[in-house]
Amino acid sequence: MTRTMKDLVADANTRVETISPDEANTMAAGGGLILDVREPGELExxxxxxxxxxxxxxxxxxxxxxxxxxxxxxxxxxxxxxxxLVLCAAGGRAALAADTLRDMGYDAKVIQGGIAGWKSAGLPVEE
Incomplete structure (x- = not known):
């Protein structure tokens, strides 16, 4: 059976924890690492x-x-x-990345909504 990216992301989401942007911000202040898996051009x-x-x-x-x-x-x-604490644009790549990191022995969590969710929560972003 052929699987789509949507299928792969849904499968990964069954194995990884998703946290709110506010929770991620608090965890980062306490020593957690925010890992942005977007391409450099997206950051720009x-x-x-x-x-x-x-x-x-x-x-x-x-x-x-x-x-x-x-x-x-x-x-x-x-x-x-x-x-x-993994994020991308909206959450798909972050779920795949967090699942991979989990397999590699990391405590990886997905930031819900990605950078869009971060911004919607009113958290700071460098433009």
Missing amino acids: TVGSIAGALNVPRGILETRADSSLDTAEPGLVDRRGNAPI
């Missing part, structure tokens, strides 16, 4: 969250694997130490 046009780490979804595994030379210290140093 839509804005970004101060202090968030940007690792596009397409290269996430190469940055989250501490055994690789391409590992991102800001991410791998938090495995087992702090939650990873």
